Amino acid sequence: MANPIRELAQLYGIADSYLDFRGQPKQVSVESQAAILAALHVDAADANAAEKSIHEFQARRWTGFVPPVVVAHEGQPVTVPIAVPVDLAAKKVEWSVTLESGESRTGHALLSKLPVVEEANVDNRSYRRLSVQLPELPLGYHSASFVLDTGLQGALRVVVTPEQCFEAHAIAEGKKLWGIAVQLYSVRADDNWGVGDFRDLRNLIRLSAPLGCGIIGLNPLHALMPANPSHISPYSPSNRQFLNVLYVSVEDVPDFAECEPARKRVADQKFQAALQELRATRNVDYVRVAAAKFEILALLYASFRARHLGENTARGHTFRRFQEIQGDPLRLHAIYDALDGHFRLQGPQYWGWPSWPEEYRDPTSSAVQRFAQERAEEVEYFQYLQWLAAEQLAAAQSTARECGMAIGIYGDVAVGANPAGSETWSNRHLYLQGASVGAPPDALALKGQDWGIPPQDPIELRAQQYQPFIGLVRNMMRYVAALRFDHVMTLYRLWWVPRGLLSKDGTYVHYPLADLIAILALESQRNHCIVIGEDLGTVPEAMTEAMEHYRTYHYKVLMFEQALDGTFKRPEEYVPHAMAVVTTHDLPTLRGWWEGSDVTLRAQLDLYPTDELRQQAQDARVRDRVCLLRALVAADLWHWHDGEPLPTYSAALSRAVHAFIGLSSSNIALLQIEDLIGMTDPVNVPGTDTEHANWQRKVTASLTDIFSSHETQDILAAMDSARKGVNPNA
Incomplete structure (x- = not known):
């Protein structure tokens, strides 16, 4: 490779x-690759700097005796590569494994008997990478x-994983399930x-389960920032490992029944009037909701400390x-929230x-x-x-199973x-502030997207033995x-946008897909x-193959399940190991569409x-509506003939469209609660x-x-x- 910056970028998994x-090939500029290398704290300012960085990369690769982590499949020997300096004249290697259970296993091998994987000379020192084979180990995380x-x-971590993700028992028995997707904050x-x-x-579960609903889909419930309730996007959370505490039902907390000051405050006429106003708003008033909830939750915590932590009750022990x-x-996340509140009060x-x-x-x-x-x-x-x-x-979740x-x-x-937020603060070495995650230009966002989310350094993620990923999952x-x-596709690659550049000037950076999806299967x-992968847009073949191997569910959206001529796939053509939906939170509602x-x-x-692209979108929609009607007619779900006027939107049309995905071969079918009641406004506009008003709009009717x-x-x-395989029009 003639250009050392290109060569260096390849070592770091940066696509050129x-x-x-x-489906058209796009070349990435050397300048974009150098900017991403800079975000990784790798010097690629010019050819000489890149040559030096290549040398440093190779030196680290060879001077590390063992890798930080090895991921292997159950039922197969575990292979660990070791980098041995030739001048040490070592003869033997001894190894020991401490299993997750605490059990130990030991062994040794003569270096002369081990396969040589590769050889190199770094800083005038020769190395051989040898392959040590351990016996089969049980599933789990071992040292x-x-x-x-x-x-x-x-020392290293050895992760032994299964061949497939978990499958729901009902699906394994041949049942096809359906469910309702809801943005939890939007519920009236x-x-x-x-x-x-x-x-x-819980109420949604109790109302829908008797009708045959088997799954309730939710927006991300990740922790946001209690001290900044105006930051509301569930896709830009403070910490994905923890929960958004605004979803706590205050009056259902056991401490509420024990806390007279809290009950008295909530019963106050002015407080009740404020709650009535908050319920009546078109959009969620997050700032006022947070003020009301945190006022009472602070009282409940004081009561809990006195009654349970102070008295060493069973409830107190459960918290400990x-x-x-x-x-x-959790400790770091809580410290972050306390610090965030402390500093925001200052201005x-x-x-x-x-800051x-x-x-x-x-x-x-x-x-x-x-x-x-x-x-404290x-x-x-x-x-x-x-x-x-x-x-x-x-x-x-217990209620769901009980129902x-x-x-x-x-x-x-x-x-x-x-x-x-908390997640990036808690692990400064993992998250990079010199770039953000986004998407290249596509049909939905022709200017590309910059989501403002810092990427994880894939090399640092591996150095941390994948613990951040394991903990999250x-x-x-x-x-x-x-x-x-x-x-x-984040398991395989992410679109990085270097700071100061446009989204279109980014490129893909690759991640250790084989290891990550195997760990995902173990936790599954x-x-x-069960695991569902949202695999919309441009999906690399490697990602599709990995999902197929591990039996990770695909995500099939009716609006995208079309042939090149616009014809919608027939229900029986849908992929079985998938979740089929009509639309999503990032797309228009069915009525809006x-x-x-x-x-x-x-x-x-x-x-x-351009106006031309807007007109193309409008013209395409006219064709798509006709194609969808033809698909509904072919499935015997609607009566209509070419040339007739298109029907106006109605509950009957929604019924037919949802029956269409209900008849699909996909194991799971999901409908949006907005489409049950014919809402027009979208949840989010990418x-x-x-x-x-993204992530704010409430549904227009109560449960x-x-x-x-x-x-x-x-x-x-x-x-x-x-x-159940029965056409509802039959």
């Missing part, structure tokens, strides 16, 4: 070309150490506090156990950890430790809030975390029975949680680079921030009204029949 959404007879030693109810909460989730299980990640110049005084930007600093000690109760308060949220979400749901709650994992799977990974099996209001909205928001509607019952009955 890619296929765009039209291994290697020692040469010359004294050189190293006569007794919530202006935002959908975990009580509403939660703290112990969640460990250091708008503080907006997250990058804090330098000594507080490092979670290991003495200043942070001193703050945590001096504000405040830190514990935020741990208490996480406990309440975890308990209530777990209770909702007979085959799966229950289906959670969602965002691509990344906010650059100023494990914690999410504690409470749900299915987990959707937004933009699942251990937690009895049918009526074309999304095209109008995107034009108003200046999301079409490519916008303040221009559109009680939705499920008492004959039209809703008819749509759900049609879906249930279709899932």
Whole structure:
């Protein structure tokens, strides 16, 4: 490779070309690659600097005796590569493995008998990489150490994984399931506090389960920033490992019944009037909701400390156990929330950890430790809030099982975390501030996208033995029975946008797909949680093959399941191991799509680079509506002939469209709660921030009204029949 910057970029997994959404090859500039290398703290300012960085990369690769982690499949020998300096004249290597169970295994090997994988000369020293084969090990996370007879030693983690992800028992028995997707914050109810909460989730489960619903899909429930309730995007969370505490149903907390000051305050006429106002708003008023909830939750924590922690009750012990299980990640997250609140009170110049005084930007600093000690109760308060949220979400999943749901709650994992939040502060070495994650130009966002989310350094992720990924997946799977990974291609590659450049000037950076998806399968099996990968857009062949191998569910959206001529796939042509949906939170509602209001909205928001492209989108929609009607007619779900006027949107049309995906071969079919009631406004418009009220809009009817509607019952009955293989029009 003639250009050393190109060569260096290849070593770091930075693509020099890619296929765009039209399938056309695009070359990445050397300047873009150098900018991404700079974000990785790798010097590629010129050819000489790149040559030096290449040398440093190879030196680190060879001077590390053992890799930080090895991932292997169950039932196969574990192979560990070791880099041995030739001049040591070592003869033998001894190894020991401590299994997850605590059991130990040991062995040794003569170096002369080991296969040589590769050889190199670095800094005038010769190395051989040899392959040591360990015996088969059980599933799990194990610790291994290697020692040469010359004294050189190293330690690593060995992860042994299953061949496939978990499958729901009902699906394994041949059943086809259906469910309802809801943005939890958007739920209206006569007794919530202006935002959908975990009580509403339990009520939704109780209302839908008797109708045959087997799964409830949710938006990401990741922790946001309690001190900044105006930051609301579930896809830009403070920390993905923890929960958004605004979803706590305050009056369902056991401490509420014991806390007279809290009950008295909530019963106050003015407080009740404020709650009525919050329930009546068109959009969630997050700032006022947070003020109301945190006022009472602070009272509940004080009562809990006095009654349970002070008296060493069983409830107090349960909380202490939660703290112990969640460990250091929870402690750091709570310290972050306390610090964030502390600094924001001092003025708008503080907006997250990058704006804090330098000594507080490092979670290991003495200043942070001193703050945590001096504000111990405040830190514990935020741990208490996480406990309440975890308990209530777990209770909702228990309710789902009690009501007979085959799966229950289906959670969602965002691509990344906010650059100023707890997750990035807690692990400064992993997250890179010189670039952000986004997407190249595509049909939905022709200017490309920059999501403002800092990427993880793939080399550092491996150096940390994948613990951040393991912790995230494990914690999410504690409470749900299915987990959707937004933009699942993140396991393989992410579009990085270097700071100061446009989205179109970025490129893909690759991640260790084979290791990550294998670990995902291990956690899936251990937690009895199915995995769904949102594989929309340009999906690399390697990603598709990995999903097929590990039986990870595909994500099939009706609006995209078309042939090149616009013809919609027939229901029987859908992939079986998939979840089929009509639309998603990033797309228009069914009604908005049918009526074309999304095209109008995107034009108003200046999301079409040219009028010609806007007109093309409008013309394509006319063709797509005709093609969808033809598909419904072919499936015997609608009566219509070419040339006749297109029908206006109606509940009957929604019924037919949902029956269409209900008849699909996909094991799971999901419908949006907005489409049950014919809403027009979208949840989110990609490519916008303040221009559109994303993540705020409530549904237009309460759960009680939705499920008492004959039209809703008819749509759900049609879906249930279709899932059982019966055409509801038959």
